Amino acid sequence: MFEKYLPLALMLQIVGHVSGRKKLQKIIYLAQAKGGAFNEKFKYHFFGPYSETLAAELEEMKALDLLVEHATVSPSGYISYEYSLSHDGKTLVKESCQSGVDAEIGVDPEFLMRMNSKSARELELIAALHYLMCAGMAESDAVSAVKLHKAQQHYTDEECKKALEELRAEGLNPHFPQS
Amino acid sequence: MSVNPQSKLFRDPLHGYISIGDDLLPIIDSREFQRLRRVSQLGVSRLTYHGAEHTRFGHSVGVYYLYKRLATELDRRGAPLAQDDLMAGLSAALLHDIGHGPFSHALEGILTPGRNHETWTQEIVTGPTQVNEALKTVDEALPEKVCNILKEGSCSSVLTSLISSQLDADRMDYLLRDSMYCGVSYGRFDVDRLIATIVPHGSSPFIAIDGRGLMAVEGYVLARYFMYWQVYYHKTTRGFECILRELWRYARNKYQNGNLAEQDVPRQIRPFFQEAVTLDDYLNIDDYDIISALKLWQASEDPVLRDMSTRFLRRHRFKSIEFNVNLHFDVQDRIKKVLERYNYTEFQCYMIFDQPSSVAYDYYTAGEEGEKPPILIIDKNGSATEVSKLSEPIKALAGRSKNRFNLYVPEECVLEVESIIRAGR
Numbered sequence: 242m243f244e245k246y247l248p249l250a251l252m253l254q255i256v257g258h259v260s261g262r263k264k265l266q267k268i269i270y271l272a273q274a275k276g277g278a279f280n281e282k283f284k285y286h287f288f289g290p291y292s293e294t295l296a297a298e299l300e301e302m303k304a305l306d307l308l309v310e311h312a313t314v315s316p317s318g319y320i321s322y323e324y325s326l327s328h329d330g331k332t333l334v335k336e337s338c339q340s341g342v343d344a345e346i347g348v349d350p351e352f353l354m355r356m357n358s359k360s361a362r363e364l365e366l367i368a369a370l371h372y373l374m375c376a377g378m379a380e381s382d383a384v385s386a387v388k389l390h391k392a393q394q395h396y397t398d399e400e401c402k403k404a405l406e407e408l409r410a411e412g413l414n415p416h417f418p419q420s
Numbered sequence: 421m422s423v424n425p426q427s428k429l430f431r432d433p434l435h436g437y438i439s440i441g442d443d444l445l446p447i448i449d450s451r452e453f454q455r456l457r458r459v460s461q462l463g464v465s466r467l468t469y470h471g472a473e474h475t476r477f478g479h480s481v482g483v484y485y486l487y488k489r490l491a492t493e494l495d496r497r498g499a500p501l502a503q504d505d506l507m508a509g510l511s512a513a514l515l516h517d518i519g520h521g522p523f524s525h526a527l528e529g530i531l532t533p534g535r536n537h538e539t540w541t542q543e544i545v546t547g548p549t550q551v552n553e554a555l556k557t558v559d560e561a562l563p564e565k566v567c568n569i570l571k572e573g574s575c576s577s578v579l580t581s582l583i584s585s586q587l588d589a590d591r592m593d594y595l596l597r598d599s600m601y602c603g604v605s606y607g608r609f610d611v612d613r614l615i616a617t618i619v620p621h622g623s624s625p626f627i628a629i630d631g632r633g634l635m636a637v638e639g640y641v642l643a644r645y646f647m648y649w650q651v652y653y654h655k656t657t658r659g660f661e662c663i664l665r666e667l668w669r670y671a672r673n674k675y676q677n678g679n680l681a682e683q684d685v686p687r688q689i690r691p692f693f694q695e696a697v698t699l700d701d702y703l704n705i706d707d708y709d710i711i712s713a714l715k716l717w718q719a720s721e722d723p724v725l726r727d728m729s730t731r732f733l734r735r736h737r738f739k740s741i742e743f744n745v746n747l748h749f750d751v752q753d754r755i756k757k758v759l760e761r762y763n764y765t766e767f768q769c770y771m772i773f774d775q776p777s778s779v780a781y782d783y784y785t786a787g788e789e790g791e792k793p794p795i796l797i798i799d800k801n802g803s804a805t806e807v808s809k810l811s812e813p814i815k816a817l818a819g820r821s822k823n824r825f826n827l828y829v830p831e832e833c834v835l836e837v838e839s840i841i842r843a844g845r
Contacts, residue, residue: 242747242749242752242771242773243746245775245777280529282536284584286585286624286793290793291793293782293792296785296792296821297776297777297782297821298777300821300823301775301776301777301823301825303821304744305744305745305825306744306746307746329746329748332748333746335555336748336749340749375715376571389623390623390624392623
């Protein structure tokens with residue numbers, strides 16, 4: 242019945258916890274690009290690829306007690322959220338595996354851990370560049386577009402170069418497909 | 421601003437007269453666009469709201485009209501679209517839903533797994549179709565321009581934002597149109613005021629609202645919220661959508677396993693069950709073919725096909741049980757035992773879980789800082805602020821997602837299943 246939430250639950254079980262909804266969105270987006278068992282539809286907007294369906298699913302998992310959301314308020318008043326699997330969420334994963342439901346996430350757990358180790362800022366850049374290049378932009382055009390439309394992020398040339406290298410290393414640069 | 425002095429008038433129940441230039445009429449006259457007269461806008465909502473019989477055809481013409489109005493307003497505000505861009509945008513507005521399949525979102529993802537209506541739209545616009553020919557007659561590069569506007573990857577232009585953003589022509593039309601045809605007032609908002617207060621914005625989302633339009637935005641956001649919960653996520657509608665989806669899945673699996681004879685699958689449906697669907701196959705199918713199949717299956721030897729088809733055609737709905745807790749596996753097992761006692765052993769068909777994220781429509785929620793596309797309000801100093809920071813009603817409504825889950829089971833099982841769920845908490 243709740244198989245729909247299984248890929249997300251598996252992802253959280255692997256990485257332990259994720260800081261911030263924006264970061265969670267980008268990790269799922271990149272995992273999907275890597276062939277993971279995620280079917281949410283992403284659209285591009287100001288902050289990069291975003292899925293309304295994924296956002297709704299996360300809220301549903303919270304409502305069903307499959308997910309824990311822990312809010313922290315910084316001294317400046319900024320609220321940040323951390324997500325992890327609840328006890329019921331872990332039970333869902335365990336019982337799904339036991340009942341024979343296909344519980345493969347379809348992506349290397351190490352990949353998820355690597356993505357989770359990056360900051361939201363890095364992931365936003367990597368995900369945005371990937372999305373734009375998959376839409377047909379050359380690397381240089383994608384970098385220009387990101388710098389133009391995310392000017393307030395002040396991404397440096399060095400950061401963009403590193404992001405492109407990351408994508409290439411992960412086999413996610415459409416201009417340099419992994420053999 | 422005018423696209424072409426020669427035009428035809430379409431009498432729209434919502435917007436009144438809509439003028440469409442002769443250069444775009446071949447799109448409307450195409451086989452692919454005329455097919456939209458046979459694809460319902462709201463799928464199975466007519467089983468809840470009997471007036472909801474409008475089609476994708478009317479909606480597509482309506483979106484064209486609102487797109488033109490928005491572009492005119494931007495022009496008035498000193499941000500005119502270039503003539504070529506305007507033509508591409510208007511064409512995209514007309515064609516944005518050309519790829520929808522029968523019953524629209526009800527069968528999305530099921531009819532052609534891996535290819536959604538946006539994918540089909542791209543194929544229709546660029547493929548060997550009358551739409552493609554019509555576009556090329558205007559401009560050889562027009563099909564590609566239209567695709568770029570409609571492609572999900574497209575991000576960086578006002579042309580796309582006018583069709584797909586938090587304040588787009590698509591949403592504005594379907595809220596008003598669906599509201600009108602369903603006979604409800606929830607979806608009404610002051611569209612004239614909203615359009616009159618649109619302002620260009622230098623970066624994504626490229627359009628924002630002047631502060632004087634805040635109340636119009638509030639009405640619009642409320643309209644989205646109410647239409648979602650009263651129409652798009654109506655439990656009866658969702659119940660029948662679930663029936664249709666599971667019935668399709670069941671019939672397809674039976675066919676693929678060799679347990680449904682060729683003559684029991686209408687010719688137009690077979691490519692979909694064989695999962696070898698060409699563009700022509702897709703364009704050959706509409707709402708009427710699905711209904712024909714259901715009528716055929718009503719007389720099937722298979723009891724599940726017979727029962728599910730009859731339920732849909734005669735409006736014998738499942739009952740819904742609303743819940744908001746996790747249903748542990750042991751609770752699910754107990755529910756299955758109840759169903760077994762009533763001889764409902766195909767649990768996939770008779771124990772259907774539905775959740776808000778399955779609905780194609782959404783309503784506005786603000787989200788975490790920087791997480792999702794905002795509705796921006798521009799003050800007199802030119803500063804942009806996300807709307808929920810300025811509006812108490814929107815802040816209250818859009819602050820957090822509301823969740824409601826439904827479990828659908830046959831009526832005779834509902835009391836026992838309900839008590840199992842309540843006891844299982």
